[in-house]
Amino acid sequence: MSGPGDVPPEILDRLRAICGRLPEAYEEPAWIGVRWRIRKRTIAHVYIPDADRFSVYAPYLVDGEAPTVMTFRVPLDDLLGLTAGGFPFFRAGWGHNVAAVVLGDHTDWTEIAELVTDSYCEMAPKFLAARVT
Numbered sequence: 001m002s003g004p005g006d007v008p009p010e011i012l013d014r015l016r017a018i019c020g021r022l023p024e025a026y027e028e029p030a031w032i033g034v035r036w037r038i039r040k041r042t043i044a045h046v047y048i049p050d051a052d053r054f055s056v057y058a059p060y061l062v063d064g065e066a067p068t069v070m071t072f073r074v075p076l077d078d079l080l081g082l083t084a085g086g087f088p089f090f091r092a093g094w095g096h097n098v099a100a101v102v103l104g105d106h107t108d109w110t111e112i113a114e115l116v117t118d119s120y121c122e123m124a125p126k127f128l129a130a131r132v133t
Contacts, residue, residue: 006033006047006048007046008068012034012046014109014112015036018116019036022038022117023132025038025043030047033045033046034046034047038123038128041123041124042123043072043116043122043124044072046068049067049069050066051067056090056093062102067104068102069100070103070112071092071098072099073099073118073119074118076096079091083099088102088107089101101115120132
């Protein structure tokens with residue numbers, strides 16, 4: 001299992017800046033990695049998976065090392081389009097509207113900010129989602 005310290009600090013810093021702008025969102029350690037939540041609902045979860053235990057991550061190894069992965073919620077209408085193109089996106093192995101992305105040097109952080117914001121709007125109460133610009 002990975003802990004909060006295992007996620008590269010530069011990735012955590014970028015996600016903290018994105019999630020910190022979302023009304024009432026908060027960060028907490030998860031059973032693996034770090035997650036951001038609104039109320040009791042997770043909007044983004046970043047971690048380094050055990051690719052030996054969970055084969056879904058095996059195709060995303062980077063130089064033999066497990067990738068840094070973020071899961072998030074996606075409106076159902078957008079899920080297939082987002083994940084159909086393959087790397088860096090794929091469908092998480094759980095949940096009906098959960099996608100995952102491999103984060104790294106290739107990451108488009110503007111796109112990640114939009115996806116995390118959309119995830120927030122999927123999970124937040126309507127009155128909080130309405131405050132997001």
